[in-house]
Amino acid sequence: MKFWVSWSGKTKLWTVFLIAMSVRLAFILPKGNNIAVPYRDQNTYYELGRALVDDGFLGVPSNPEVGPYFEYRQNNPPPMGKIPEIRLKMIERWDAEKRLYGIIEWGAPSSFFEPLYPLFSAGCYKLFGDRFLFWRLLLAVMSSATCLLVFSIGRRLFSEGVGYTAALICAFYPYFVFYTVFLMSETFIIFFLALSVYYFVRLREKPGWRYGILFGAALGLLFLTRSIVLGLIPFLIVMLLIESPRRFILPSIIALVFFSLTISPWVIRNYRLHGEFVLLSTRGGYNIWLRNNPYYYEDELKLLGVDVPQSILDNIENREFLDYPEFTPEQDEIERNRILTTEGVKFIKANPYLFTYLCWMRFKTIIGVQGTLSRGLIYKVVGLLSFGIILPLGLIAFILYYKRWRDTVPLMLIFIYFVGVYSLTHDGLRYRLPADPYLIILASILISSTVNFVYSKYFGNDSQ
Template sequence: MERRTWWRDAALVFAAALALRLLFNWGFVTNKAHPDIASMYQYSLRVAQGIYYGAGAYWPPGFIFLSGGLIRLFGPEGYWTAVRYLQALLGAATCALGCAIGRAAFGSRSAGLLGGLGLAVYLPLIYYTGLAFSETLFLFFLMAAVYYLYRLARTQAVRDAAAAGFLLGLATLTRPVSLLVPVLVLPWYWLLWGRRLRPVLGRVLLMGAVLLLTLLPWVVRNYIVTGDLVLVDVNGGINFYIGHNERANGTWVDMGQKTDAVIILGGSPEGGRLGYRRGLEFIRTHPRRELELAWTKFKWFWTKPSDWYITRYARERGLPHLEPPVWGALAVAGAILTRRRWRGTLFLVLFILYYNAIIVAIYYASRYRLVVEPFWVLLTAGGAAEVLLRLRRVLES
């Protein structure tokens, strides 16, 4: 019976989410001119032409290869429609996974259903299905991996550890921020499994090994092409440098495409290494400024609204849109209200803190924060379900 309700709830969430995303994309005109979108499209064209990405390792390959396949199937013009509708499907599946995760995290059907429906109507997630960014694909892989992390928490099964590792590998090939997720589950599983270190290490090491094996073909390709050991891309050094230099202000700064040595070398291992060196040197020589920047990025993570084009879209169409900072505050309240269910919610909290640290380590952008916003929605849903449960108990007493 429980399994039947699980599938019914997931199907309901998927259908609602898909309908909203299809409706949104029906008349949506995508942005082809954004520098990141235009750059990834050029790499995707190379894949479609059989060039296998080309030189360097600037972008993670996951979204590039998906886009290259779509260009090959639908042509350069048809791609812009195909990618939006494929992302509508992936986004809807992500919401269904969120329903399952919420149910597992809070041990509550209502929390799962509220969480899934919350993700279904969450405007930034809907909006990004219309843009050829990697966020929608990444969130699908990440949420699928988190689903298996929760299964593993319950079953301790080797197959669930392997599945989580494989999906985390695919997520990492799309955006490398998921690379260290296996480290996050160490304390969680240790506490869940009666503080028995051996099974925890065994499952987490297997997960990490499968993750790295998933990356291996791309690592070999990078070594052949660049002559360096590059796990996914060299973007990290550039982003680190942008977040830590004399002109840094907490968000993206144009360092000069033709004048800055790090930017000129972008896409090469040398550029990544130089970015890390210069960023670390700035941290060492400007500790007070670094503390100011860290506080600014931490504060913006919790207080900045959505990207301006999402806010404008909601305002022009009269759509209800709670800005992300509201969801962040509600998530904190939800975590407090459900503190007795910490065995299920601990991973959600750990991931939020982990991703907050990543933003502080590089720089803030509303698009980057989108990755953590589904976790805010799930914690909010858990808190709402807890409030409803307490109200029902009061009314019944």
């Protein structure tokens, strides 16, 4: 440990970055240009990028049934009975209508997906084509840079030791490494959330126009990656104002102005496309239908170890909601989204017990206690690292350091927000990952303190 203490700050940071890159390269290089399975949303993001390059718009390309993901699906069809019959019928119907999910028209622009990650996919597709190794290398750089942001957040809020501990944990954190192999938006949202929190911390240190601008712009980029974070922004602004209304009122206004400016091209584009104000993506209604229909994604629930009790299924009201609406050709994606949202809310109100049960199951899968333990040994070990070590240590640190609430509450608030919001809408641990760095920082308070105590007791008093 003495050699680490003797190194300069820049040397330590470069070491953390290189360690993170090395770990990610160890997973990326063997994969090469091959697709990662199960590919889930990877195919969709690939098609969105291809549409931007080949067709010149953000949406589903005029011919989505090409490319490596489509070829893989054709050559490796799922076993009979694995996919629920209702989903097979829906996919067949949607393909016949030439609409993704029955909402997004093939060969036409759409507002179903936020634009930032598809723009990244488009750039990679333009530069590298289907050589996915280069796509992954860029994600690895971004993921490794996130470790440096985590270091800076931990150092500025607590101590250098906490910052380095958190950064090193993030460098090896299996889930962060995993999503540099899978070409989805997780690495993007983790990075831009970390960038937003970093500038939030800097704004607290130096209230003024500069960090107000950077904080607002970072929040805008975060929103353009995953619009569900919109509800988090007021909480962060309130935390600033609670600390000192006089010092932070003007920087908060500046941040909100530059947030609005950053997302304005997206909002203007949507208004010109749809003829009305569209801030959020248009997939909310589809998600409500999908995530409250236990028959449509029955296979995913079983993979997570969730088996909805028959007593609940037998008492479902408004069963017509379980059938996907029959839209007319004149209804655009805005109208279809409204119909799905309205009908979905009616279904939830008619089935509060089912909704509560599904929310509880989603909560457990997001935390990690449901799903990871029902899989193989590697999943169990990784899951235990997350909810068995990091989660309890983070919660303990949050309680023990209650006097530092100005520093700890924003971090825990981010974690609670992601877990709470996605418990209502999605299942799976991936939706919690953007908040994990802040739980890791809290856990690192205890880890760093323990390491320093042991080192000073047995090896001297020169640890950091």
